Amino acid sequence: MSRTIAILGGTGPAGVGLALRWARAGETVVVGSRSVERAQEAVAKIRERAGAGAKVTGEENAAACAGSDLLVLTVPFEGQAALLKQLKPAFRPNSILIDATVPLASSVGGRASRMLGVWQGSAAQQAAELVPKGVTVVGAFHNASADVMNGDDPVECDVLVCSDDPEATKVVMELAAKIPGVRGIDAGKLENARIVEQITALLIGLNIRHKGHGGIRITGLPETSYRSS
């Protein structure tokens, strides 16, 4: 069954790229923002590209969070904790929060090709500490370039999905597979997000060095690894 996907902090390149791809796949998407006006501007741009029939609307983050049980968080690391604390009363019980946050050093004025240390191990594990009990955090979409996601070609990239709840992992793998070219892979427990998040810093360094939009593909696994059921 298709569920409404709410993208919190969805007005930046990462959120808009995901919203565009899911809207094209026929999903119902709510773009969240600190400002309804900015959310609606993003929605207008997405509709222009995905077609007028696209099921995309814009809301303030708290309303978007309260209106869905399938949430994606695409804010810079420096805003992640404060936003999650603010949204705490808005979460529906048993929601899934997909965290795509990468704790890049650029959050504190450093290089985007370097990581910050996070006490909990990763941004996703920090998120898991901040959401209400019963909300499952899944780390995913860290390594998918927004530049590619915002284009029209298939996204040649695997999405490593980390979570402590196998059912939530399946849901997110299915969501990943709705994007042409993307394969979701069960990458194990949420603690593995610390490795997956770091790959992004490496990819940013590669993109700078080679002037490209690198992604990752995992080879050599059986076909079933790329299927959620």
Ligand SMILES: NC(=O)c1ccc[n+]([C@@H]2O[C@H](COP(=O)([O-])OP(=O)(O)OC[C@H]3O[C@@H](n4cnc5c(N)ncnc54)[C@H](OP(=O)(O)O)[C@@H]3O)[C@@H](O)[C@H]2O)c1
């Ligand atoms: N860009 C990529 O290629 C990419 C790929 C994978 C993962 N990521 C990760 O995804 C996240 C978003 O990336 P992005 O490039 O889209 O970032 P961004 O453009 O800097 O930020 C996304 C949105 O977050 C909101 N925001 C900014 N600062 C905030 C704060 N302090 N508190 C609450 N909301 C805030 C803004 O929306 P409003 O002003 O409308 O509220 C902004 O449009 C980052 O953690 C990034 O590491 C990015």
